[in-house]
Amino acid sequence: MGKSGSGKTSMRAIIFKSQLAADTRRLGATIDVESSQIKFLGGLRLDLWDCGGQDSFMDSHLTAQSSTVFRAVHSLIYIFDAESTELLTSDTVYFLKCLRALQDQNPTSSAPQPPPSPASASAPSPTSTSAAVTSSAGNGNGGADDGGPTVFVLLHKMDLVPVDVQQSKLAEFEAEVTRKARESGYKGGLRFYGTSIWNETLYKAWSIVISHLMPSLSSLRSHLTSFLSLSSASEIVLFERTTFLVISSVTNEDDAKDTEWDERRFERISTMVKAFKLGCSKIRSPFSSLTITTPHYAAVLDALTPETYILVVAREPASIELNIRLARPHFAKLESIAVGR
Ligand SMILES: Nc1nc2c(ncn2[C@@H]2O[C@H](COP(=O)(O)OP(=O)(O)OP(=O)(O)O)[C@@H](O)[C@H]2O)c(=O)[nH]1
Ligand SMILES: [Mg+2]
Numbered sequence: 001m002g003k004s005g006s007g008k009t010s011m012r013a014i015i016f017k018s019q020l021a022a023d024t025r026r027l028g029a030t031i032d033v034e035s036s037q038i039k040f041l042g043g044l045r046l047d048l049w050d051c052g053g054q055d056s057f058m059d060s061h062l063t064a065q066s067s068t069v070f071r072a073v074h075s076l077i078y079i080f081d082a083e084s085t086e087l088l089t090s091d092t093v094y095f096l097k098c099l100r101a102l103q104d105q106n107p108t109s110s111a112p113q114p115p116p117s118p119a120s121a122s123a124p125s126p127t128s129t130s131a132a133v134t135s136s137a138g139n140g141n142g143g144a145d146d147g148g149p150t151v152f153v154l155l156h157k158m159d160l161v162p163v164d165v166q167q168s169k170l171a172e173f174e175a176e177v178t179r180k181a182r183e184s185g186y187k188g189g190l191r192f193y194g195t196s197i198w199n200e201t202l203y204k205a206w207s208i209v210i211s212h213l214m215p216s217l218s219s220l221r222s223h224l225t226s227f228l229s230l231s232s233a234s235e236i237v238l239f240e241r242t243t244f245l246v247i248s249s250v251t252n253e254d255d256a257k258d259t260e261w262d263e264r265r266f267e268r269i270s271t272m273v274k275a276f277k278l279g280c281s282k283i284r285s286p287f288s289s290l291t292i293t294t295p296h297y298a299a300v301l302d303a304l305t306p307e308t309y310i311l312v313v314a315r316e317p318a319s320i321e322l323n324i325r326l327a328r329p330h331f332a333k334l335e336s337i338a339v340g341r
Contacts, residue, residue, distance in 0.1 A: 001051045001053065001058075001061070001076065001077070001078050001079070001098055002053050002078050002079030002080060002081075002154075002156075003053045003058070003081065003084070003091055003094060004029055004052070004053035004054040004055075005029075005053070005081060006053060006079040006080060006081040006084075006156055006157075007024075007079055007081065007156045007157060007197065008030070008050050008051075008053065008079050009024070009027050009030050009034070009050055010024035010027060010197050011079070011156075011195075011197065011202060011206070012036070012048065012050050013027065014197055014202065015202070015203075015206050015243050015245070016036070016038055016048065016242075016243060018242075018274060018277070018278055020275070020278065021197040021198055024197060029052060029053075029054060030050055030051070030052035030053070030057075031052055031057070032051075032052050032057055032060070033049055033050065033051050033052065033057075033061070033065075033069070034049075034050045034052075035047065035048065035049045035050070036048050036050070038242075040210075040214075040240065040242075040243075040307075044214065046213065049069065051069060058094055061098075061101075062094075062097050062098070062101055066101050066104075066105065067105055069101075070098075070101045070102050070104075070105035070106070071105040071106065072106070073102060073105075073106065073149040074149060074150070074213060075149055075150045075151070075152060075209060075212065075213065076098065076102055076149055076150070076151045076152070077152045077154065077209060078095055078098060078151065078152070078153050078154070079154045079156045080095070080153065080154065080155050080156060080173070081156060081157055082155050082156060082157045082160060082161050082169065082194070083157050083160045083161070087173065088173070088176055088177075092176075092177060092180055095153075095177070095181075096180060096181065096184045096186070099151065099181055099184065099186040099188075100184065100185075100186070102148075102149055102151070102188075103148070103185075103186060103187075103188070106148050106149055148188050149188070150188075150189060150191065150212060151188060151189065151190050151191070152191050152193065152205070152208075152209055153174075153177065153190055153191065153192045153193070154192075154193050154194075154195045154205055155169070155170050155173050155192065155193070155194045155195070156194075156195045156196065157196060158194040158195060158196045158201065159196040159197075159198045159199065166194060169194075170192065170194045173192070174192040177190070177192075178190055191208075193205040193208070199271070200264050200267030200268045200270065200271045201267070203244075203245060203246070203266075203267040203270040203271055204264070204266075204267045206243070206245055207245045207246040207247075207266075207267070207270070210240065210243070210245050210247070211247065211248075214247075219334075220238065220247070220248050220331070220334060221248045221250065223330070223331065223334060224236050224238060224248055224249075224250045225250045227323075227327055228250045228251075228252060229252075230323075231312065231314065231319065231320070231323040232314060232315075232316060233252065233313060233314040233320070234251070234252050234255035234297065234313045234314055234315060235249070235250070235251045235252065235255070235311075235312075235313040236249065236250050236310065236311065236312050236313075237249040237266055237269070237310070237311040238304070238308050238309070238310055238311075239269075239270065239273075239308060239309040239310075239311070240307065240308060240309075241303070241306075241307050241308055241309055244270045244273055244274045244277075244309070245270060246266045246267070246270060247308065249266060269301075269311065273287075273290070273301065276290075288302075288303070289301060289302040289303065290302075291321075293317050296315070297313055297314065297315055297317075298313070298314055298316075298317030298320060299311060299312070299313045299314075300312050300317075300320045300321055300324065302321070302324050304324065304327070304328060304331050305328065305331050305332045306332070308331070310324060310327075310331075312324060
């Protein structure tokens with residue numbers, strides 16, 4: 001959800017329909033609600049509701065359609081336009097109304113919780129994984145461990161904000177919106193991220209959203225760690241096959257010590273491979289795998305399971321492809337177990 005023109009349909013088109021960012025300029029306003037069902041990681045079905053943001057539609061989502069839109073929601077992803085002149089006025093008013101509707105329609109989210117400490121309620125998190133993306137937690141955990149829906153707040157179109165003020169703008173926005181949410185009685189967690197369709201921040205935020213939707217997949221991480229050490233790799237990254245969102249990653253800390261690695265490398269790979277795949281499909285030559293060999297390292301990106309791609313980076317290139325082949329049956333079994341759960 002979010003006001004008209006904030007970029008909701010653009011995000012959906014890029015992440016789930018593999019469209020190019022430039023093509024989103026042609027999108028028209030969404031009428032009422034566009035719901036799509038996305039087959040995701042085997043048997044999982046992701047129900048994505050793109051709610052038109054024009055005032056008349058917002059009013060209808062909040063009144064006549066309130067129970068349809070807000071009941072049984074797993075996650076609310078609310079998009080603010082960073083360039084909007086009404087960011088902290090009318091844009092926030094609608095957001096607060098949505099939080100209220102979410103709380104009313106999902107009573108567990110209003111279960112009593114310990115009050116947030118002033119520091120965690122208002123101060124922006126010092127953690128940052130990318131220049132334009134910061135996440136933090138309104139109630140100290142940022143999630144919905146009260147059993148209610150999780151709210152992700154995306155301050156979007158950050159490319160239009162000068163780079164040197166992006167962090168401070170996001171921090172101020174987060175503090176102010178969190179304060180207003182608490183004052184209005186919302187008790188659940190809020191997670192804030194700065195995003196733009198023009199860089200990898202969009203992939204970063206959506207990878208977090210998707211990992212949150214499928215916590216069972218986190219168990220894959222321990223298996224990736226075993227694979228990392230068994231194959232003497234420096235790094236392994238797991239991507240969802242269609243969206244190329246990062247599901248999980250493991251790094252050999254000893255190798256990481258020697259080198260300065262780009263903190264945004266995973267999201268940048270998602271963005272680049274997605275564009276490359278699109279290029280391949282345009283010339284009717286479907287993407288299957290990619291191998292890069294340099295004097296210092298080798299990287300292989302290949303299908304691992306029916307629903308995932310794996311990227312293995314190692315100093316010793318000889319056995320990467322063989323190791324991936326040998327690991328496939330094990331990960332395919334794990335994936336079916338995770339999905340079954
Ligand atoms: N500069 C910039 N423009 C963006 C970004 N994301 C989307 N846009 C542009 O914003 C415009 C509106 O995007 P939409 O995705 O249609 O907006 P919406 O939120 O779906 O709007 P409604 O359907 O009316 O609720 C399009 O021209 C997009 O190209 C971004 O990150 N940066
Ligand atoms: Mg739209």
